Amino acid sequence: MLVEFLAERGLELSDEKTVITHIDDGFDFLGFNIRKFKGVLLTQPSKKCVKKFLDGIRYTIDSNKSCKQETLIRLLNPKITGWANYYRCGASSKTFQRVDDQIFRKLWQWAKRRHPKKGKPWVLKKYFHHYKNRNWRFLVVLNKNGKEDIFPLKLAFETKIMRHKKIVSEANPFDREWKEYFEERMTYKMLISLKGRKSLLYMWNKQERKCPICGQEITAETQWNVREKKVSGQTVRYLVHDKCYKQNR
Numbered sequence: 453m454l455v456e457f458l459a460e461r462g463l464e465l466s467d468e469k470t471v472i473t474h475i476d477d478g479f480d481f482l483g484f485n486i487r488k489f490k491g492v493l494l495t496q497p498s499k500k501c502v503k504k505f506l507d508g509i510r511y512t513i514d515s516n517k518s519c520k521q522e523t524l525i526r527l528l529n530p531k532i533t534g535w536a537n538y539y540r541c542g543a544s545s546k547t548f549q550r551v552d553d554q555i556f557r558k559l560w561q562w563a564k565r566r567h568p569k570k571g572k573p574w575v576l577k578k579y580f581h582h583y584k585n586r587n588w589r590f591l592v593v594l595n596k597n598g599k600e601d602i603f604p605l606k607l608a609f610e611t612k613i614m615r616h617k618k619i620v621s622e623a624n625p626f627d628r629e630w631k632e633y634f635e636e637r638m639t640y641k642m643l644i645s646l647k648g649r650k651s652l653l654y655m656w657n658k659q660e661r662k663c664p665i666c667g668q669e670i671t672a673e674t675q676w677n678v679r680e681k682k683v684s685g686q687t688v689r690y691l692v693h694d695k696c697y698k699q700n701r
């Protein structure tokens with residue numbers, strides 16, 4: 453009752469601390485920050501999660517000071533793509549660009565340190581190249597059976613744009629291949645609507661914040677999703693770790 457009363461007035465009971473927060477100020481929910489800005493609901497990766505992601509990237513770069521450029525790209529790419537995929541629906545392009553910019557700065561530092569006696573233009577030319585309408589992409593040219601193969605560091609921004617294009621041109625709810633994608637859209641829809649968020653919180657608490665498959669907690673640090681199950685003709689929705697769902701399908 454109280455929750456509904458408050459919701460109508462744009463107020464919410466924060467689940468964890470039971471402090472009243474105004475939706476304009478926003479709140480964090482499983483790694484997303486949700487707030488209203490000029491009347492529009494925005495979901496963004498929370499600042500804490502962006503920082504944690506970048507800390508992890510910096511750590512990987514710092515712990516691989518002398519490895520081959522190709523190796524570093526192989527280490528970083530799955531991290532960048534994984535993170536960007538998790539947030540592709542919720543985050544603005546600005547967040548993705550900012551993240552890419554921070555990674556670039558760190559890699560530039562990494563590259564300069566390897567060649568203290570060389571000038572900046574030399575270092576730049578060795579590690580960064582023009583690729584797909586962008587300057588200074590961190591990439592290597594591999595030689596596969598006499599054929600040149602460009603292997604670039606992934607951009608978070610690129611992941612977002614690519615997903616968006618795919619949605620527009622290829623998405624079809626009746627296509628089995630796209631089933632998973634629409635399930636994720638359902639999560640997103642729930643995340644942006646007030647009613648949806650309340651039922652997410654409800655599910656989360658009802659499950660005692662645990663994943664029904666592995667029994668471990670669902671937190672901001674674990675990738676999660678809403679899934680559906682038919683139980684004696686009724687559709688039941690539940691929160692589950694992405695990893696667990698994929699393994700048990």
Ligand SMILES: [Zn+2]
Pocket residue numbers: 663664665666667668692693696
């Ligand atoms: Zn699980």
